[in-house]
Amino acid sequence: MTVQNEKDWKDIIHRCFRCGYCKFTHDYSDFNCPSYKKFRFETYSTGGRLWLTFGVINGDIEWSEGIANVLYACPTCGNCMENCRFEKFNFMLVDFIEVARAEANKNGFCPENQKFLLERTTNESYFNPYAEKNSDNEDLKRKYELPDEAEWVYFIGCTSNYRQKDLRDATLRFLKKAGIDFTLIDEHCCTSPLLRTGQLSPVKDFMNYNIQKIKESGAKKVITSCAGCYRTLKFDFVKHGVDHNLELYHTSELVLQLLKEDKLKFKSEFRKTVTYHDPCHLGRHSGIYEEPREVYKKIPGINLVEMKRNRENAWCCGAGGGVKIGYPEWSIEISKERLEEAKQTGATVVSSTCPFCRTNLSDANNAFDMGFEVLDLVEIIDQLDYEVIK
Amino acid sequence: MNQDNILNLLGNIVGNDFASNKEEDLFIYSQDPGASPPRPVDYVVMPKSVDEVQKIVKLANKEGIPIVPMGGGLTLSGLVIPVEGGIVLDMKRMDNIIEINELSKYALIESGVTTGQLLSYLNENYPNLQPPVPDAPSAATIAGNVLIHGSGYLSQKYGDHGSMINGLEVVLPNGDICKLGSCSVSKYWFTRGPIPDLIGLFISSFGTLGIVTKLSVKLFYKPKFRDVVFGLATEYKDIPNILSKVTESGLAEDVLIGMQDKPDWMKGYIFVIVYVTGESQDEIDANTKVLKKIYRKTNARYMKTPPRIREIYMEKPIFAATAADFRKGGGFEYVGAFIPLENIPEAYAGGVKISKNHGIVPTIGSRLIGQTHTVMVFFSYSFNRADPEDMENAREALHETNLLALELGGIPWKAELAGQKLILEKMDPNYKKLFKSIRDTLDPNHIMNPGNWEVK
Numbered sequence: 001m002t003v004q005n006e007k008d009w010k011d012i013i014h015r016c017f018r019c020g021y022c023k024f025t026h027d028y029s030d031f032n033c034p035s036y037k038k039f040r041f042e043t044y045s046t047g048g049r050l051w052l053t054f055g056v057i058n059g060d061i062e063w064s065e066g067i068a069n070v071l072y073a074c075p076t077c078g079n080c081m082e083n084c085r086f087e088k089f090n091f092m093l094v095d096f097i098e099v100a101r102a103e104a105n106k107n108g109f110c111p112e113n114q115k116f117l118l119e120r121t122t123n124e125s126y127f128n129p130y131a132e133k134n135s136d137n138e139d140l141k142r143k144y145e146l147p148d149e150a151e152w153v154y155f156i157g158c159t160s161n162y163r164q165k166d167l168r169d170a171t172l173r174f175l176k177k178a179g180i181d182f183t184l185i186d187e188h189c190c191t192s193p194l195l196r197t198g199q200l201s202p203v204k205d206f207m208n209y210n211i212q213k214i215k216e217s218g219a220k221k222v223i224t225s226c227a228g229c230y231r232t233l234k235f236d237f238v239k240h241g242v243d244h245n246l247e248l249y250h251t252s253e254l255v256l257q258l259l260k261e262d263k264l265k266f267k268s269e270f271r272k273t274v275t276y277h278d279p280c281h282l283g284r285h286s287g288i289y290e291e292p293r294e295v296y297k298k299i300p301g302i303n304l305v306e307m308k309r310n311r312e313n314a315w316c317c318g319a320g321g322g323v324k325i326g327y328p329e330w331s332i333e334i335s336k337e338r339l340e341e342a343k344q345t346g347a348t349v350v351s352s353t354c355p356f357c358r359t360n361l362s363d364a365n366n367a368f369d370m371g372f373e374v375l376d377l378v379e380i381i382d383q384l385d386y387e388v389i390k
Numbered sequence: 391m392n393q394d395n396i397l398n399l400l401g402n403i404v405g406n407d408f409a410s411n412k413e414e415d416l417f418i419y420s421q422d423p424g425a426s427p428p429r430p431v432d433y434v435v436m437p438k439s440v441d442e443v444q445k446i447v448k449l450a451n452k453e454g455i456p457i458v459p460m461g462g463g464l465t466l467s468g469l470v471i472p473v474e475g476g477i478v479l480d481m482k483r484m485d486n487i488i489e490i491n492e493l494s495k496y497a498l499i500e501s502g503v504t505t506g507q508l509l510s511y512l513n514e515n516y517p518n519l520q521p522p523v524p525d526a527p528s529a530a531t532i533a534g535n536v537l538i539h540g541s542g543y544l545s546q547k548y549g550d551h552g553s554m555i556n557g558l559e560v561v562l563p564n565g566d567i568c569k570l571g572s573c574s575v576s577k578y579w580f581t582r583g584p585i586p587d588l589i590g591l592f593i594s595s596f597g598t599l600g601i602v603t604k605l606s607v608k609l610f611y612k613p614k615f616r617d618v619v620f621g622l623a624t625e626y627k628d629i630p631n632i633l634s635k636v637t638e639s640g641l642a643e644d645v646l647i648g649m650q651d652k653p654d655w656m657k658g659y660i661f662v663i664v665y666v667t668g669e670s671q672d673e674i675d676a677n678t679k680v681l682k683k684i685y686r687k688t689n690a691r692y693m694k695t696p697p698r699i700r701e702i703y704m705e706k707p708i709f710a711a712t713a714a715d716f717r718k719g720g721g722f723e724y725v726g727a728f729i730p731l732e733n734i735p736e737a738y739a740g741g742v743k744i745s746k747n748h749g750i751v752p753t754i755g756s757r758l759i760g761q762t763h764t765v766m767v768f769f770s771y772s773f774n775r776a777d778p779e780d781m782e783n784a785r786e787a788l789h790e791t792n793l794l795a796l797e798l799g800g801i802p803w804k805a806e807l808a809g810q811k812l813i814l815e816k817m818d819p820n821y822k823k824l825f826k827s828i829r830d831t832l833d834p835n836h837i838m839n840p841g842n843w844e845v846k
Contacts, residue, residue, distance in 0.1 A: 014776040017714035017721065018423050020462065020529025028506025028528045029514065040436055040483055041410060042463065043418045055417055058776070060428075066414040085709050 009099050012089050014054045018047035022080035022093070025313050032079040032309070034316050034323075034334045043070055046080035046093050053100040068109035071101050075334065076196055076321030078284035082312045094285070097321075101198025110199065113326045118199040121206075127188035128158035129325075135161060136186035144172050149218040152182035155210075155233065157226030157355065158189050164355040170382035171225045171251055178258060179390040182223070185213040192228040192281075195236055197322040207242040214246060221247040223254055225378055227282035227354035228320070234286060250282060251378050252292040252353050258388070259298050267385040269301025272373075274380070275347035276304065277338060277361065278314035279354035292353050292377055299380065305345040307338075315341060317352070319360035335364030339372060349373045351380060391453055393432065400435050400477070403445045408436040408483065419460070419471075419478045423714065424723035425773060425784045426468030426806055433477045438484060440559065440567060440603040447601065448565040450477060450837050458839045459597045461534025462504065464526050466723045467806035469538070469596050473841020481531065484603060487511055490519070494580040495609040496556050497521060501533035501602050505707065508532055512609070520544070520612040522551040525710045525757070533602050538804045539594050539728075541759050541766050543706060544610055546637065546644045546665075549760040551607075552593040556582055559604035560592060563833035571606065579606030591828065594804070597839040599832050613667035615674050616643070618703045620693040621662035621685040626735035629660065630762075632688040633731060636664055637761040639684060641677045643667045648755035649738065652716075660738075662690060663703060713753060719774025721781065725788055726768040726803040727795035734765055740794045741769040748787040766803060767795075810843055 023036045023045050031037040036045045043052065049071055055061040076094045084090035104110060110118075120131040127134045137156070140146070154175055160168040175182050187210055191203045214222060224230050227250065234248045258264035276296060282288045289311045296304045309315045318324070318334025339361065342350045350365075350372045352358055362374045391399075393411060400409035410416070411433050421428040432455070437443045450457045456476030463470050463480075472478060484500035487508065491498070497508060506528025508521050524535040524542035535542070540551040548554065557571025557579040570589050573579040582589055591599055623632060629647060636642055644665040651657045662685070666677040682692040695703075702708065713722040729737050738754055745752035753770040769791045773784035785808075792802045792809045796816055802809040814822060826845040829836075 014774075015715055015718060015720040017711050019464070019527040019711045019714070021527060023529060024506055027510050027513070028504070029510040040408065041415050041418070041434060041480070043415045048418050051418055051421075052414060054776070061413065061417050064413065066412050070414050085711065086715055088715065 009092070009096055010057055012092065013050050013057070013096055015086065015089055016047050016050040017086070018042075018051055019085070020045065020047065021083045021085050022046040024083060025309060026083060030309070032083060032313060032315070034077065034318060035074045038330060038333070039073065044073060046084070046097070049074065049097055049100065050093075053096065053103075056103070063104060063107040063109050065109055068104040068111055071097060071104055072111050072114060072197070072322055072326055074321055075280070075316050075318055075323040077280040077316035079313070079316065082284060098196060098198060102200050103198070105198040110197070111326055114197040114199070114322045117193045117197055117322065117325060118202070121189045121194060122202050128162060129189060129193045130158055130162045132162040134188070137184040140172065141184050144176055146183045148183060150181045150183040151219060152180055152221045152223055153185055153214050153217055153219040154182050155187060155190070155222050155224040155229055156184065157224055157229040159228070159355040159359060160226055163359055164376075167225060167355050167358060167376045167379055170376070170378045173382060174251070174255075174378055175223070178264065178388045180254075183217050183219065185210070185217055187213065190229040190232045191236070192232040193322065195232065196320065204240055204242065207237050207240060211237070211242055211244045214244070219246070221249060223249040223251060225251045225353070225355065225376070227279035227286070228356055231281040231285045250288060250291075250353065252288070252295055255295050255377070255381065256291050259295065263389045265387045265389070266298070266300050267387055270299050270380055270384060271301040272349050273303040273305055273345070273347045274349040274351050275307050275342045275345045276310075277307070277317060277342070277350055277352040277357055278311060279352055279357045280314075280316050280320055282353055283314060284312060295377060296351070299384065305347050307341045307345055309341065317357040317360045319356045324356070324360060331360060332364040332367050335360045336368050336370070339364055339368070339370045342372065343370070347372075349375055349380075351375050351377055353377050396453060396455065397433060399449055400433060400446065403442050403449070404435055404437050408438075410434050419480070422463055422466060422468055422471055423721060424466030424468055424806070425721065425771075425781050425788065426471060429471045429473060430475050431472055431478050432475045434480055435477055436480045436483045440561065443479070443561045443601055443603050444565050444567060446477065446479065447561050447563065451563060451565065451835055454835055455837060456840050457601075457837050459601045461501065461531030462526070462529045464530045464534070465538060465804045467804050467809070469804060469806070469842065472839075473807065476837070479601065481533070488604070490516055490609070491578070491580065492516060492519065494578065495519065495611070496580055496606045497609055498579045498604065498606045499532060500604055501531065503532050504528060505530050505532055505535065509706065518612055519609040521609055522554050522607060523707050524551065525708055527711055528707060532607060533605055536605065536607055537593055537602060538596070541757050543644055546642055546758040546761060548608070548610065550764070554608040555589055555593070556580055556606035556608060558589055558592060558602050560600040560602050562600045563835070563838050568600070573606065596842045598829060598843055599838060613669060615668045615671055616704070617666055617674050617678070618695060618700060619664045619666055619678050619681045620695050621664070621681070621690045622693045623660040623662060623690040624658060625689065626660065626738045628689045629734045629738070630731045632662055632685070632690050633758060633762050633765070635684045635688050636662070636681065637758065639680055641666055641680060645758040646755060650751070650753045652751045661693075713770050713772050716751065716753070716772035717774045717780065719772070719776060719780065721775040721784070722770055722772040723784060723788060724768040724770040725791040725795060725809070726766050727791070727800040728759070728764045728803055729767050729795060729798055729800035731762045731765055733798040733800065734767065737767050737794070737798055737800070740798070741767070741791060744769070744787050744790045744794065745771070748783050750784070750787060767800070807841065814843070814845060
């Protein structure tokens with residue numbers, strides 16, 4: 001992720017040859033690109049998007065609503081980056097799409113649905129993309145008897161705080177029980193939805209605000225249960241010049257660390273067959289594949305099974321990149337395909353480590369009556385008896 | 391009829407989601423990754439069945455709209471960019487693998503099946519069988535490859551990939567659905583004859599005579615072990631003898647040769663790359679030993695293959711598109727010419743000269759087809775897509791190479807429009823007359839990929 005300024009991408013984007021590797025899984029057994037699989041015109045492959053963007057830069061075609069729609073019909077899952085063969089720039093493909101969206105936006109072509117993300121997030125009553133009244137998290141601090149200052153901040157993230165409260169509460173209970181010295185801040189959106197949809201105007205202010213709040217708490221470490229917040233705090237803040245010097249943890253990393261240090265011991269079993277869905281923001285975008293798996297494998301009684309497309313090849317849940325709000329029906333179709341893949345494993349539980357994935361997988365599970373239990377890793381742990389040696 | 395009405399009719403046939411005249415869709419189909427300039431497209435349509443193709447062709451015929459079938463769109467020579475506008479028929483939704491006949495060794499597939507898809511399917515379900523795979527990205531379709539006299543894996547041993555077609559289902563320009571090969575007589579798509587062989591009409595005619603919707607291609611036994619044995623030569627004049635001796639040994643499944651002036655360590659060498667196969671490592675070792683001896687006797691020498699290079703060449707298909715980034719510009723095109731073995735030394739010398747005259751790093755390679763019956767020599771020219779002058783420079787180099795190939799008694803393969811024109815200029819007038827008469831008979835309204843193979 002090095003596309004930091006206009007020159008970086010404008011000097012490189014034409015180097016895409018449109019060879020098509022970006023459409024397939026590594027063994028070519030299926031498409032890996034949800035957008036190409038749905039729309040099938042070459043336009044909707046990553047190569048198509050890059051060529052269109054170069055066409056605009058080159059003056060061969062003008063910005064239009066149609067071009068913007070093509071750019072936004074992509075969950076930015078990053079599967080293309082894994083399979084593009086041009087190593088000198090394949091790691092930038094999602095960045096190319098995001099900067100192209102920002103350009104479309106600058107030229108007045110952000111699709112209507114995605115605009116809501118900006119409107120809601122910048123609304124001073126909300127500061128989140130769900131248009132929920134902003135929670136300063138003081139009630140939660142009181143409930144869990146959290147201090148104002150601590151070593152750690154649990155950055156809840158908007159999806160967990162406003163849509164996946166079970167996941168949030170399971171995380172709070174775990175952190176409390178594990179004896180982690182943590183607090184909460186009056187957090188505002190981490191800006192992931194704005195970054196993914198090219199609506200950059202308030203991003204730096206939001207980042208600075210959140211960092212200021214974290215610093216005010218005295219924390220040196222931040223933990224989040226959200227893959228999107230994790231990717232954003234870890235990589236995008238720095239990319240946008242908000243260098244925070246904080247240690248960033250995803251919950252799966254902390255749980256694994258405690259297990260490895262023999263500080264966490266599970267006392268009961270989870271006797272179910274579970275398949276793990278890699279969140280794009282944690283896997284392909286942040287390189288974390290094995291840590292969650294190691295945790296699952298250490299849970300007594302669990303039968304962890306893999307879907308055919310896993311790790312770098314994992315099929316996206318379809319929620320990211322503004323697709324959930326922009327194309328709600330297609331978004332859960334993508335999740336449906338993931339659940340169908342999960343069905344083939346014999347699993348009864350589909351588990352992930354991202355509240356956004358959890359939301360979309362649950363939505364598809366309900367909409368298509370797929371019969372799974374959809375749980376975050378922390379929610380599974382929350383169902384167990386465990387001992388923490390402090 | 392106006393464009394919107396035509397679009398509605400196309401949408402009625404394939405579904406509105408798969409017929410478009412939106413500028414952003416047409417833009418992508420108006421150009422390919424090669425050096426051809428963009429040409430306008432009026433509609434792009436993605437059919438799902440032969441019935442839909444038939445309806446589209448009938449509509450195009452009635453309305454006089456040109457129609458251009460497209461597979462992976464990776465010929466690089468602009469063959470699926472319409473010359474006179476009209477419909478691009480992107481076949482990739484017709485992607486069913488219908489039958490694998492393990493005993494008679496063929497695959498019956500729809501024409502949108504990609505090489506990667508078939509390769510993967512066989513690897514998983516019939517690991518003892520292998521299909522013909524071109525040196526193109528896996529997004530290339532099997533149909534697209536075999537219908538342009540493609541070459542690639544297994545070409546040395548079994549001939550060009552066009553010769554591996556057992557049968558075709560074709561929608562003719564009048565909308566008739568025609569079966570060719572044994573499938574016209576039998577339920578088995580197992581052989582091309584013994585009946586009048588009309589399949590050849592649809593090979594390298596670039597969609598001017600019909601649209602292939604289904605095909606049977608030969609599959610081949612896949613030996614358990616496979617490896618590459620590299621040789622190094624320094625003189626172009628030695629190439630014919632090396633290749634003759636290697637193929638006469640009967641040990642080579644495939645043979646490639648190549649030269650490139652960059653990186654520096656490659657300069658001055660001609661690399662001979664022989665694929666050997668066997669049922670055991672001992673067999674591979676024994677074959678390697680024989681090849682080492684052949685190299686010694688033919689003024690070449692054996693080269694121990696560095697693991698990284700071996701890995702590159704053992705991948706199937708090899709990633710040949712690296713050339714697209716040689717000039718950090720996302721583009722390359724090559725003249726792939728079928729050239730008689732005896733003229734290979736001159737072809738290499740001439741190709742190097744053309745490259746140097748155009749300031750392009752010489753990159754020339756060859757694939758043997760049918761032992762040494764044909765050698766497909768590719769003269770590759772990279773360019774920077776963002777620099778129109780660089781693209782024009784590449785086009786000039788391609789043109790000069792077409793002339794060179796023809797001078798040497800060769801024929802440019804999957805030639806772009808300018809190359810087709812040069813071939814037609816040299817072609818026997820009665821060959822042209824026959825082709826024109828067949829084309830006029832099948833396609834009196836001249837709707838099928840007009841502008842290609844135009845005999846005046």
